[in-house]
Amino acid sequence: MRTTKWSLGGMLAALVALTIPAGAWAAPPDTARPDTRVTPELETAVQRGLEYLARTQKPDGTWPDQHGDVSGVVGLAMMTFLAHGEAPDDGKYGRVIRRAVNYMVTTQSENGLLAGRSESSPMYSHGFATLALAEVYGVIDDRRVGPALKKAVGLIVRSQNQLGGWRYSVDSTDADTTVSGAQMLALRAAANAGMEVPVETIRRGVRFYMNCFCPGGGFGYTGADSPSAARAGIGLLVLSLSGQYRSPEAKATAENLFAGGYQDRSYYLYAGYYCSQAMFQAGGKYWRLWNETMTPSIITMQQPDGSWSGSDVGGTICGTAMALLAIEVNYNLLPIYQR
16 A cells, blocks of 8 residues: 655664564563553444444355455454454454354455455555454464464464565565565564464565655655555564664654654555554553544544445545554554554
8 A cells, every 4th residue: 555755743593593473572571551441432433333343244154345355454353352352262353253264264266365355455455454354363262263364374484575574576676665564563463373484584674664764754665765654563563573663764754753743644544553553552642642633533534324435545444444453543452453
């Protein structure tokens, strides 16, 4: 997903064979309780959003939407229920979660690709769907999920190209920071779930982002130019989850997001999905200001039927999922949200 320019007031070797087990990623010290707030307004918005997704889901686990049968979109929608604490094996929304998981697992390609029935940019879908399987792996009683997740992780590792990143297709030789972000988050979540992830894969991915860092803060699309709000969030989140949370690049990006606000409406919910997580990882003043301004802003965009418009992210289901996941950081329940 290519984003437009960010105008936010300044720019709001031997290790190849080693693997990273769950919990071994470097992470910032969590010395205080996360500064999150589940207000009545937030809970109401989340409940309305979940009810919308539940009543519009089809029996096969997909949604009747522009990209409602893409595994990545199905996975994002499924995660919104997990982020609210819903369980796949019981409760009001258990069947919704199980249907989505079943669709992702049964449509997985032999090589491990999670794209669903139709997708022109399969690695986007694959990254989000792999993340979703990793998040549900530890809470669902389904023996298919582990093997499917292992195959999906293997595909990400194999498809990393010489630049250290990923792009739209499995065999792409170029890379961009948006598709690569989906893969890096998926790998972090998979490591959290107990899957083995090669150290060198992560290091090469981080180097790719460092090469795309723009002086003054932010990240470009394929190089160090034309930063945007969405890519600032992606890059900051990738660095934070990869142990580079104290790097000059991470600090400069967090400072610019903090100073500039979030005024660019291009890919607003897509940027919100990543930036909310990134600023939460940054913590302190960064997260407090972000949460005080952006969470209410996203809530006001909710439609009367409980959905969010997804005109710039490929459909209503994707837009609704990203909006919910952005504001559900306040529940601090998904493993990928943990500091």
